Amino acid sequence: KAGVTQTPRYLIKTRGQQVTLSCSPISGHRSVSWYQQTPGQGLQFLFEYFSETQRNKGNFPGRFSGRQFSNSRSEMNVSTLELGDSALYLCASSQDYKIYTFGSGTRLTVV
């Protein structure tokens, strides 16, 4: 069974630009969550989608958004990038809403 796939693995963007990250969950997993990892703040929850609906959102500004498609694949978008958005962005999927399997992440660098 394929794991959680995130693309791209690495991204370099300029301040003010926007970026879209992609996540393909494990087949059969309908819940997809996104997390941000930074050295200062650790692993923080961004949002969670189930059946194309956002069910929960973390404490992040509106510049961070996401969506889920009918095949459970998900994308997250960050607009008007700031230097502080540089982080490892992780996607996780779950079948039972207890155990979450993570992808390898997308390393975003904002310059």
Add this chain to the structure above:
Amino acid sequence: DQQVKQNSPSLSVQEGRISILNCDYTNSMFDYFLWYKKYPAEGPTFLISISSIKDKNEDGRFTVFLNKSAKHLSLHIVPSQPGDSAVYFCAANNAGNMLTFGGGTRLMVKP
């Protein structure tokens, strides 16, 4: 407020000995707890979990203990191996759809 805390940022253990990683939480609504292992620039890998209705769960060399009255859980690794060297995160789930993570403990197992 930090609802899940790992007070030891690092731990060094000799190969073959026991590693004990600790985690404290404040939210009594958490009902499921997980431990993840993480290498730099990769996503967390699920290790072991425990429901709040249990006080112990074992899987091979890994055992998780939960003390609900103290709001404390610990991960025991016996025997420790050099390949166990990584950052370990505890996480908690409150029957919702998000994980709350501790800050992580870097485990170094010396040969």
